[in-house]
Amino acid sequence: MNPTIKGYIRENGSVGVRNYVAVIPVDDLSNTAAVGVSKLIRGTVALPHPYGRLQFGSDLDLLFHILSGTGANPNISAAIVIGIEDNWTNKVADKIAETGKPVAAFSIEGYGDLKTINRASEKAKEFVQISSEKQRTEVDLSSLVASIKCGESDTTSGAASNPATGYAVDKLIDYGSTVMFGETSELTGAEDIVASRISTQELREKFWKIFKEYTNIIESQGVDLLGSQPTEGNIKGGLTTIEEKALGNIQKLGTKPITCVLDYLDPLPQGKSRLCFVNTSSAAAEAVTLFAAKGSVLHLFTTGQGNIVGHPIIPVVKISANPKTISTMKEHIDVDVSDLLGLKIDLREAGERVFEYAIRTANGRLTASEILQHDEFSPIKLYVSA
């Protein structure tokens, strides 16, 4: 029999592992009101961000995709959307409402911040009370949608924490779960290995197009990337080149075929047992934010030197094999697999630690990033505003 998790079944059948009321500002100007509501109403989570004005084209589409996708995420039981004016505010709210969950939209023009906070808070209180009666129920593990990324990686990531996570990814997919990965630029040097694991020619071509477009942008700057890719932290940890970093990165992808390839705006298709490439930035918060917007409810994050990223609505499980980082930054690390690096345990035992922790987190155990309030919400911006 398949393992189960205790999750929240939402109106559209998707399964969450947290149960928040989100307060989503459509634009930078609306952050104050959104944060204001979250300070007044317990159980709400505000998602402030610096964007949303004068964006256009695919950059604007991506912001809408991220805002509405985050509101639609199954970890959210209900959503309040606040924007400076009606049209874009309703656009985001209407998209979230397609999930069937309660949504309310408020615009600030014609009211001001204080009346908007008042109106939105009354609705938020109602939503939190509805949300507080939602119960966790036993659901099949196949309903879990998760994501993976590494950050401030070092050679211990490629040698231990990433392979251990890859073991857990294989096991999740065997049980029917969906796992998303991305970091387009950080596949450079291992992109052919990733491409060879993609299940169809059509998807492979799509991957190559995405990969080449992304790396062309980077290379067109004509600058030395040392310090950016690899990062200064990577270099301190012993990683020297992007190729070495990429070959370590892909150790966390497990061994399953890659059965979907998603560009920025593509929604996650329905299905089970999927390993999905998502075109993302390699910056931790931007990638996790996009995974959550596409429906990931739980993120497995490996680190060598100690990336401390979290997300406001999805638990980020921090996995490390670097004994120095585990000792000096212990409050940030959830899963210690340094014994694998030290040749004391085998891959299976380390991978089981990651898998078991993922299940406990799905069942409600809070991660270090959640308790330490690492609430990074970082939409990707593609180009300048108009």
Place this chain on the structure above:
Amino acid sequence: MAKALIHEKEDNVGVLISDTKQGEEVEVFYIADKNPLTKVVSQDSIPLGHKIALRDIKQGEEVIKYGRIIGVATKDIKRGEHVHTHNLRSKRWSFPLRR
């Protein structure tokens, strides 16, 4: 004795899993079966996670890890020396781009 790992048997660099002093002997293990493969004397003090050359690598020669090219040696590297940004560069993203 210090320890290092190699990912694939054709790799010409290993990863140290403990801080290593100059002159210290390093035992190199194959990651797949944890068996010791060779020993090398460290020519530098090298921190945990950093790479050590397992054989002499000539300037311009490719550096191999995971059985794959991770870059090119920018100077002659002796067996046991620290391999990092001072003697290894990317083939992909060094400036100016080499392609």
